[in-house]
Amino acid sequence: MNENLSLIPRPVSVKTTGSFFRSPVLPVPEGDTAFRNEIETFKEQTTSCTNRRDAQAENGKKITLVTDKSLGVEAYVLEINPQALILKAASPAGAYHGLQSIRELVLSSRGETGIVLPCAEIVDYPRFPWRGFMLDCSRYFYRVEFIKKIIDALSLHHINVFHWHLTDDQGWRLPVQKYPLLTEIGSRRLDYRSKAGYSGGFYSREEIRGIVDYAASRHVEIVPEVDLPGHTSSVLAAYPGLGCTGGPYRVEDRFGIFEEVLCAGNDGIFDLAEAVFDTLAELFPSPWVHIGGDEVRFNRWDACPKCKQRIEEAGLTSSRELQSWITVKFARMLSERGKTAIGWDEILEDSERYRLPEDAAVMSWRGREGGLRASRLGHRVVMSPNTEGCYFDYRHYKDPEEPGRLQVSTVYQCYNMDPAGPELTEDEVPLILGGQGNLWSELIYAGKIAEYMIFPRLCALAEALWTPRAGKNFTDFTERLPVHRERLDGLGLLQYRGPLG
Numbered sequence: 001m002n003e004n005l006s007l008i009p010r011p012v013s014v015k016t017t018g019s020f021f022r023s024p025v026l027p028v029p030e031g032d033t034a035f036r037n038e039i040e041t042f043k044e045q046t047t048s049c050t051n052r053r054d055a056q057a058e059n060g061k062k063i064t065l066v067t068d069k070s071l072g073v074e075a076y077v078l079e080i081n082p083q084a085l086i087l088k089a090a091s092p093a094g095a096y097h098g099l100q101s102i103r104e105l106v107l108s109s110r111g112e113t114g115i116v117l118p119c120a121e122i123v124d125y126p127r128f129p130w131r132g133f134m135l136d137c138s139r140y141f142y143r144v145e146f147i148k149k150i151i152d153a154l155s156l157h158h159i160n161v162f163h164w165h166l167t168d169d170q171g172w173r174l175p176v177q178k179y180p181l182l183t184e185i186g187s188r189r190l191d192y193r194s195k196a197g198y199s200g201g202f203y204s205r206e207e208i209r210g211i212v213d214y215a216a217s218r219h220v221e222i223v224p225e226v227d228l229p230g231h232t233s234s235v236l237a238a239y240p241g242l243g244c245t246g247g248p249y250r251v252e253d254r255f256g257i258f259e260e261v262l263c264a265g266n267d268g269i270f271d272l273a274e275a276v277f278d279t280l281a282e283l284f285p286s287p288w289v290h291i292g293g294d295e296v297r298f299n300r301w302d303a304c305p306k307c308k309q310r311i312e313e314a315g316l317t318s319s320r321e322l323q324s325w326i327t328v329k330f331a332r333m334l335s336e337r338g339k340t341a342i343g344w345d346e347i348l349e350d351s352e353r354y355r356l357p358e359d360a361a362v363m364s365w366r367g368r369e370g371g372l373r374a375s376r377l378g379h380r381v382v383m384s385p386n387t388e389g390c391y392f393d394y395r396h397y398k399d400p401e402e403p404g405r406l407q408v409s410t411v412y413q414c415y416n417m418d419p420a421g422p423e424l425t426e427d428e429v430p431l432i433l434g435g436q437g438n439l440w441s442e443l444i445y446a447g448k449i450a451e452y453m454i455f456p457r458l459c460a461l462a463e464a465l466w467t468p469r470a471g472k473n474f475t476d477f478t479e480r481l482p483v484h485r486e487r488l489d490g491l492g493l494l495q496y497r498g499p500l501g
């Protein structure tokens with residue numbers, strides 16, 4: 001461990017005192033009842049670290065949690081002295097982050113002699129409120145257990161948003177009671193590798209609630225995404241009447257961008273959206289709903305009499321404007337349900353006449369230009385540029401043996417991604433909510449491959465989103481990384497171990 005205790009992300013400040021805290025077993029967390037849930041979660045997370053549970057009672061050493069209202073909402077202060085660990089926080093979120101830093105230290109200090117920690121005072125708080133990770137569960141259907149494993153690992157790194165990509169051309173994973181065929185038909189696609197000839201699945205309402213609760217206990221907010229009006233082959237296969245041509249359609253077993261999209265001239269798509277948004281509002285407590293909006297091809301709309309009629313009636317000039325018109329409609333439907341829309345940066349295109357509602361947020365993926373433009377227009381922004389390491393489905397390194405596709409996202413790029421770079425004005429900086437890493441799963445057809453693609457890029461990105469700019473140093477990060485890798489190994493997470501940049 002180096003003088004920063006090899007914590008990742010690097011805390012705002014760490015002062016070591018030279019002495020040590022020693023305990024044959026994990027110290028018992030206790031203290032303020034406001035932090036009862038966090039203490040329970042921490043115990044659950046660390047049971048595997050305490051194989052001699054009986055000894056816990058004999059050992060007098062404690063982790064004492066104390067409320068300190070002077071601290072920021074996600075901040076914590078951790079004092080490690082030879083007798084005890086004292087953790088101060090203003091809120092359960094701050095207490096949770098502090099406990100996760102303790103968990104990191106415990107994961108990397110399990111020896112024959114028990115737990116040995118350097119005494120220190122750590123002061124810590126995040127740079128950005130939105131520290132996100134997106135998992136595409138449409139192109140590959142990940143099991144509930146795997147999703148929980150990843151959410152737990154995110155929270156170890158103080159990542160607090162899990163963006164759950166639930167629908168796409170290759171599979172619809174969200175049960176909507178009024179539209180049962182979305183899951184009956186839309187969740188299954190041809191798969192020649194499968195003995196049954198098809199593969200897929202969907203998450204039941206109970207499973208979704210279970211994941212939401214599990215994430216909440218780890219202070220991770222789940223932002224669901226239902227991608228509309230493009231990337232909807234799975235919807236059209238189930239309800240062909242919602243397309244411009246009427247089909248036939250199929251749940252796509254190929255990857256790419258398809259010209260089949262929802263027919264903008266058909267009012268039925270808004271009935272569907274109402275039912276989908278009702279379901280999301282019911283199942284997900286987050287104030288945000290991600291509406292996708294990316295990669296819509298316009299040739300079907302250009303040729304469709306119903307779409308042409310819509311363009312005329314709404315006083316629009318082109319199919320491109322039709323997309324803004326739909327986006328605005330979706331955003332209003334969400335706000336009627338107390339939710340705020342966030343979408344990929346395409347939702348900003350051709351929106352001069354049909355301006356996005358002011359509170360809608362933009363997720364910038366095609367570089368950071370979309371995000372910069374959005375912030376100039378006063379929208380909130382999450383930066384997730386594919387050009388700066390945020391696409392975890394790209395190769396880790398320029399090597400044909402590496403899994404991944406399209407381009408390269410190195411650990412170094414992830415580390416240096418700065419959501420609020422110098423190109424922003426003072427007024428625009430507060431509009432930058434933070435940043436996010438995305439794992440699209442076209443080629444990631446197993447949880448283990450997903451882990452390999454996620455780590456250690458996520459560790460680097462976590463530091464880019466948490467640590468103050470002045471505290472960032474890539475060389476220092478690489479010196480802490482070997483200790484941190486042991487922690488990831490301890491959690492059974494597969495990692496890429498090649499060149500970092």
Ligand SMILES: [Zn+2]
Pocket residue numbers: 243244262263264265266300301304305306307
């Ligand atoms: Zn149409």
